[in-house]
């Protein structure tokens with residue numbers, strides 16, 4: 245049984261994330277989407293909001309579970325008996341950070357391996373931060389996030 249973790253901030257989940265979830269779910273027996281608040285970023289959505297949005301958009305993929313975690317990714321991976329971490333690469337600029345994180349994680353846990361998936365071409369421009377900025381100005385995010393969560397994201401910025 246191969247358990248994979250796809251960790252991230254998902255603030256909010258985008259079509260690019262969903263594409264990676266669908267593709268990586270085919271490579272492992274169980275895919276755990278690990279949601280956390282990255283300490284380097286100020287989140288707009290709570291962890292529970294992010295979790296329920298991902299659950300909503302992945303409900304038809306049977307081997308996907310969504311969990312909130314805190315602390316080190318390697319500790320979460322150990323608890324979940326995961327052998328592989330999955331991350332997406334949109335551009336060369338992502339690579340430096342991802343490589344450093346991977347090397348650090350492998351330093352902490354030698355048995356943990358990594359799969360990097362290149363983002364599908366149509367999503368290479370996409371990021372959660374771009375979605376947040378566009379939504380904050382009430383722009384059209386319908387080509388950026390899954391249809392099921394458009395209202396939820398827009399609603400967040402109506403309240404602000």
Ligand code: PNS
Nearest residue numbers: 251252253254282315316317318345348
């Ligand atoms: O979507 P993001 O914000 O790029 O995801 C980054 C994330 C959550 C994968 C990364 O910040 C992380 O793994 N955080 C957990 C803390 C940790 O393990 N840090 C040590 C590795 S640098």
